[in-house]
Amino acid sequence: MKNRFDLIIFDWDGTLMDSVDWIVHCIQQAAARCVCPVPEAQAIRDIVGLSIENAIQQLFPDQDGETRQKLAADYGKAFFSKQISRDDLFPGVYEMLEQLRSQGYRLAVATGKKSAGLQAAINATGVADLFCATRCADQTASKPNPLMLDEIVAELGVDKRRALMVGDSVHDLQMALNAQVASVGVTCGAHSAATLRQYQPLLCLNYPTDLIGII
Known part of the structure; x- marks a missing residue:
């Protein structure tokens, strides 16, 4: 990869x-x-x-x-009653995002959250400067519709074949399939590796930080 x-x-x-x-x-x-x-x-x-x-x-x-x-x-x-901070990210995620960005990768978020909720989470965790684009469910079609990914790819002018979706749920990976974008599943969230593999990810990892050294 x-x-x-x-x-x-x-x-x-x-x-x-x-x-x-x-x-x-x-x-x-x-x-x-x-x-x-x-x-x-x-x-x-x-x-x-x-x-x-x-x-x-x-x-x-x-x-x-x-x-x-x-x-x-x-x-x-x-x-939103819970005060969140960078500590709510999975261990090593902030450092992973920084490393990927420094290596020249462009980073984006595609989420079922509303835009206000994502912005609050991004601000609270201090990762705003690491992402080039975001799409939320109140800005476009909800997952697994491919529109969220189509819009990000179009906005950034990236060839779909050079884009990778990373997610923990079947909705993430089904969206990637629908958009004809490669995907990687992670098992730290909603669904197991056995469930995620039904949606043809390139890999199933325990955490997104396992991407380091693979891509």
Whole structure:
């Protein structure tokens, strides 16, 4: 894989940031507060990467629109109640991003978060200067639609064959497949290697930091 890529596009939650367990907790708490059936942890992990609207609809298909709006709002309030910092990134992620950038790679983020949420997370972790482009679910189509990747590649003027998507969920890797972009799965977030391999990643790694020395 060495010298094969110019652009590396990372998912955020569960890939760069160790936040999946917090997402599970916040959704379960929102369900309880809204007097809705509380989803199992794996069911919530299965929606990590989707826009919050799509995630809530998938988790609570029997609830009406007003209740789903309340669930989404309650989840958002709970999620952002936690003060985050660079320590919430997986170990070594900041140094990895710095190293990749210094080696000439262009870096981007493609996430199911809303743009305000991603900006807050990027600012809190001090990585704003390391990324050339970002796309969020409220700016374009939600994963696994390929539009998010198509827009990043077009904005940066990079050949798709020189772009790599790195993600922890099936939605990340399905998006990459749909966009005809190569992918690498990481197992530190939502899904296992066995599940991710169904979506034809080049590799499945434990953490994104394992990319160092491979690409």
